[in-house]
Amino acid sequence: MITTAPPPVETKKNYLNSQEGLKSWLLTSDHKRIAILYLITVVAFFFIGGLFAVLIRLELATPAGDLVDSNTYNKFFTMHGIIMVFFFLIPSIPAILGNFVLPMMIGAKDLAFPKINLLSWYIYMLGGVFTLYVLLSGGVDTGWTFYTPFSTSYSNGYVIAAGLGIFINGFSAILTGLNFIVTVHRMRAPGLTWFRLPLFVWAHYATSMIQVLGTPVIAVTLFLLVLERGLHIGFFDPAYGGDPVLFQHLFWFYSHPAVYIMILPSMGVVTEIMTTFCSKKPFGYTFIAFSSVAIAVFGFLVWGHHLFVSSQSVYAGMVFSVLSYIVAIPSAIKVFNWIATMYKGSVRLETPMLYAIGFIGLFTVGGLTGLFLASLGMNVHLTDTYFVIAHFHYVMVGGAIMGFMGGIHYWWPKMFGVMYSQLWSKVAAITIFMGFNLTFFPQFFLGYMGMPRRYHVYPPEFQVLNVLSSAGASILGVGYMIAFCYLVWSLKFGEKAPPNPWGATTLEWQTTSPPITENFEVTPVITQEAYTYTSEEVVHVV
């Protein structure tokens, strides 16, 4: 039995240097290069969305509306929401880390449809162009939720362009999801049965199910919105016989599962990080795998909890409330499994692990506060207040973005063959964690005390908490800037990374860092369970 030893890192051709020139990047079909294209553009949108967050928190540092007027403030939170949800969070992990790592984890040379993968990126860019156009022309002020009839009939913002931008972007997500589903079904290496797959792959499969089944609905909804705004057809405007609640149903049918698109990949990342840095197989593999699918399936049954105060029937509200409690269970199962993985594991507190541990705490807070909101009675008091904002930022930033940051830090050596500064990465992780909590924890109290969301003015008694929140936001921003700086610095000056700096046990670590274009010299043949590989054992030469 011959094994391929990892070749010396310095001399090997890899996917980064195998072809040169801009054209070789812009016309690539290599999933790893496409992941890098996404990395650059997704992070760019993150900073634009972050800029709007800064403007929001600046305005909210004082009770009076003294920075901007209310119309402009409406545009701030709308652009922040649209960019962060559609152009950052939804693509972030799947399009960057999923694209890069998933084919390697299953021993494939690429995704099933590499050219469609590239097309996904171009579609994403086209949607981004529309959004930038909206931004530069003066923005849209309807909230990222585009509720009618304001968005169709009264708003003075660039609703049609924004709607079209998101509509187009949706197809990028659909194609990525389609690609992942086919890849996982048909491109697995010989011997790699479903229950030998890494849990990151299960998480992305579940995410792809949601993308494929949910995104078309928001596509058609935005399409109708654009038609209505342009032609005044009357789908959603009561003046023409339409029903605004129908819009909300169609919108949230996708947008609720969308939050699971954002969190599931992040949970997949956390499982991978936990396994590696506890040097232990994940506790309850089957439970975690099935929970991922359960979240995807049940996540489609709960959207009405966004409509509790909309004049949706009380009966439907009760049903949605019960289902919303049920959907929390698989997530809780995962949290227990991660903690059980840490128990009696040999825990190494490297930077990715700091993010993963932070994820568990913050996601738990976010998830539990979601249950407050799922209760019909509590929801009446808390809806449209800062409590909701705090809740979803805990799960989306404290959850999804922590997972994203953890994943970037975990796979950075694999993607670029370099290590970043251990000291600065830990400083950044802790800064982000503390800044995040200072920003959003006070918002729970603000919401409970009655401060409404989407207002640029508030009563003076709320100022102290708002100032704390704004201070936290600046710390959070500094944390992200530090991370950006040392990561970019590492590309040029970072220490060369070995193939497997973390001692991880999934397939992508058994090849070079950075990988060659074909990923593996020879297609691996799998004969063992997940998380048990080392270079000598898994790669067979025929």
Next chain:
Amino acid sequence: MSSSVDTTVIDQTPAARHHFESLEQQKDASTIGMWVFLITEIMFFGGLFMAYFAYRQAYPAAFASASNKTTLWIGAVNTTVLICSSLTMALAVRCAATGKKNLIVLFLVLTLLLGSVFLGVKAYEYHDKWVHHEIPGEHFECEGCTDAGHASLFFALYFGMTGLHATHMIIGAGFLIFLIIKASKGAYTPRWFTPVEMFGLYWHFVDIVWIFLFPLLYLIDRSGAAK
């Protein structure tokens, strides 16, 4: 393992793309990919069907009287035309699988012709609606409709749903032209005719959408009984 598709010699054209290990795997992947795409289409049209059911339930009289403004027999004939095109498409795929090169081209051309007839009839119907001011918007008029205010919702859905359907057919027609050209050059053999088969799935799906659109848009309360 036995397979009527010979995968042992994979260096003869057509060859599987580099990231696939065999033509069979590639074809399998393409088939699943097309089916996953079709269920995204189910959900895409699904949103419109949702709006339809919501508004029909709310305004049944308006919908019934508005639906009667469509011409029943034209709808039935057009449905038949589309079903014929599905037959010719299925036969085109079959001919590709059995290696009858000239017949592939013939059936693809017939499919294109029948699809064009369908679109032509639709264009006629749209024109007819235009002439009668039955387009929703500022100048909407519905002669003899009960509850004209809400009848415009029916027409909005009529144009939205059939318009989206027609767009899919036009895109399909474009692909058909491409397939016809390729087929006439002999690109499709029993070893590899995946594009024809995948397109067939798409075309049949578009037919299925119409199979539902026809009763929902044309057949509401045709007996004229008062609701």
Next chain:
Amino acid sequence: MANHNTHSNPNVRHEGTEHHTEHIVPIGIYIGVFLALVVLTWVTTFVSTIDLGRLNIFVALSIAIFKASLVLLFFMHVKYGTRLTKMIVLSGIYWLFLLLFIVMMDLWTRNWMGVPGR
């Protein structure tokens, strides 16, 4: 450590490949399905002109569902397809019904709980 040695054959079967032969459907079946579809089209057209009250939509949709099933099973080869294909089709139909029925649940139950306006 068990070595399945699936690599000895260059046509290595990738995980997940469900083996099935290319099935050629007899022309007779295609013609039969075609005729059924055309007949059903005219049946549904004719039935719609008879007043069956609330049954009209039920009959029309049932016929449409049956026609769609014929197209799916025979023209689109789902009957001869893999289990995965059938799962995908069923998922699509199921999710569509989720969308339709759950929203209609709201619209149909608006007055059930005796809360004014809801």
